Amino acid sequence: MGEASNGDSTAKQGVASELSREFKWVEIAQIASNVVLAIVGIIALCIYNGQLSVMKGQLKQMQSSGQQTDQTIVLLRQQATDTHALAEAAKAQADQAKAQTDKMAESLSKSDELIREASAQAKAAQDSVKLATEESARSGIRTEKQLNILQDQVVASRDQANAALNSALAIQKQTEISERPWISVEATAERLIFVNGRQAALVLKLSIKNVGKSVAKNVQADAKMFAAPPGLPIAVESPTKQRELCDHPKLSQMFSTDLFPSGHPVERELDISVLPSDIAAQSSSTADKSHSFVGFYVVGCLTYLFSFDNKVGQTRFAYHVIGPAGFTSGGQPVNLPNGTIPMMSFEVGVDVPKDKISLMQEALASNDAR
Numbered sequence: 001m002g003e004a005s006n007g008d009s010t011a012k013q014g015v016a017s018e019l020s021r022e023f024k025w026v027e028i029a030q031i032a033s034n035v036v037l038a039i040v041g042i043i044a045l046c047i048y049n050g051q052l053s054v055m056k057g058q059l060k061q062m063q064s065s066g067q068q069t070d071q072t073i074v075l076l077r078q079q080a081t082d083t084h085a086l087a088e089a090a091k092a093q094a095d096q097a098k099a100q101t102d103k104m105a106e107s108l109s110k111s112d113e114l115i116r117e118a119s120a121q122a123k124a125a126q127d128s129v130k131l132a133t134e135e136s137a138r139s140g141i142r143t144e145k146q147l148n149i150l151q152d153q154v155v156a157s158r159d160q161a162n163a164a165l166n167s168a169l170a171i172q173k174q175t176e177i178s179e180r181p182w183i184s185v186e187a188t189a190e191r192l193i194f195v196n197g198r199q200a201a202l203v204l205k206l207s208i209k210n211v212g213k214s215v216a217k218n219v220q221a222d223a224k225m226f227a228a229p230p231g232l233p234i235a236v237e238s239p240t241k242q243r244e245l246c247d248h249p250k251l252s253q254m255f256s257t258d259l260f261p262s263g264h265p266v267e268r269e270l271d272i273s274v275l276p277s278d279i280a281a282q283s284s285s286t287a288d289k290s291h292s293f294v295g296f297y298v299v300g301c302l303t304y305l306f307s308f309d310n311k312v313g314q315t316r317f318a319y320h321v322i323g324p325a326g327f328t329s330g331g332q333p334v335n336l337p338n339g340t341i342p343m344m345s346f347e348v349g350v351d352v353p354k355d356k357i358s359l360m361q362e363a364l365a366s367n368d369a370r
Contacts, residue, residue: 176306181216182369183259183302183315184209189357190269192296192321197349198276200225200296202321207265208302215307218256222249223300223317225272227282230293230336230345231326238297238318238365246301246316259304272298283348284336291334292349293342296321299365318365322358325350 190203202225210216224245228235259266274296283294301316323346327333333341346352361367 176309176311179213179308180306180311181210181214181259181261181304181313182212183216183219183304183313184211184369185302185315185317186265187298187300187317187319187359189321189354189359191352191354192323192346192357193351194349195273198279199273200227200279200294200346201271201273202296202298204270204272204298204300206268206270206302208259208268209263209265210259210261212261214261216259216304216313217307217310218251219259219302219304220249220251220256221268221270221300221302222246223270223272223298225274225296225298225321227274227278228295228297228320229282229340230284230295230342231340232295233320233322233344233360234363235295235297235320236364238299238362242299242301242316242318242365245299246303246314249301249303249312249314251303251305256304270300279348284338284340284342286334287337291347293325293334293336293345293347295323295342295345297362298359299362313370315369316366318362318367319359320344320362321346322360323347323352324356 186207188205188207190205192200192202194200204223204225206221206223208219208221222245224241226235226237226241257266279294283292285292297318297320299316299318301314303312303314305312322344325334325345325347326341326343333343335341
């Protein structure tokens with residue numbers, strides 16, 4: 001039993017020791033936790049202290065902001081006061097604008113009424129113009145038809161008038177042809193002389209007869225003689241010279257006469273000449289210069305008036321003057337240096353009697369009555 005008691009003591013001591021160790025560890029753990037808690041508390045205190053400083057700064061800022069807010073509130077109150085005044089002014093302006101708008105609305109209402117009335121009047125006028133236009137168009141169509149009818153009538157009347165006029169003109173022309181005076185003329189050469197041996201002068205006798213049925217008034221005779229190259233029976237320039245003389249005649253009362261229809265001719269002599277310079281320009285000489293030869297032609301016209309209407313009538317004539325030159329006294333033909341034989345020509349300076357001269361109508365000029 002004693003051993004059992006020792007064993008129990010020992011066991012109890014071991015349990016006590018074990019419990020003592022465990023309590024130590026518990027204490028150590030408590031101390032450690034307290035230390036940790038103290039550290040955490042210190043850390044938390046530092047954090048809280050920082051937050052407190054931040055909050056103090058924020059509080060100062062909030063106080064500053066509060067002051068600014070107070071100032072802003074004061075300004076807003078002042079602005080509100082000003083805004084209220086402006087609102088009152090705006091309200092007054094709005095009232096005035098409303099009054100003006102009401103007046104404008106009333107004026108617009110009256111204007112609308114006037115516009116409606118004007119529109120109605122314009123429509124009525126437009127309808128009236130439309131009716132007038134339609135009536136004018138219908139009237140224009142009727143007028144056009146009437147004008148076409150009148151135009152056709154005018155054309156028909158004009159055609160009838162033209163036909164009547166043409167018929168009258170034809171009758172007048174036929175009457176004129178049958179009743180007018182007609183002048184015929186025959187010419188003969190009386191003699192050809194050379195004045196001073198150089199200037200040729202021809203006495204031309206005209207036998208004039210009125211073969212028509214009415215009086216020829218103011219009968220006037222015009223004639224000219226021109227030099228031509230020897231040996232040629234045709235004068236190329238005779239048509240031109242005749243037109244120059246007869247196309248624009250000037251009737252003169254001093255040297256004209258009236259000629260009645262008659263079977264007996266009236267004779268008249270004309271003295272016509274050629275200048276020495278013109279003869280020299282057309283003449284040709286023999287080789288020894290002892291003899292010169294030249295040709296001559298005559299153009300002329302008889303101009304007169306009709307007795308019933310004063311129209312101008314005219315009879316034209318043109319002749320080549322045929323001379324005896326071209327042969328020697330022995331009957332041999334004369335040969336000029338250019339090989340021409342001066343047949344039917346005149347020797348310059350030698351007078352020629354009537355029986356040695358004849359006239360032959362020019363083929364190129366006019367010999368007719370007009």
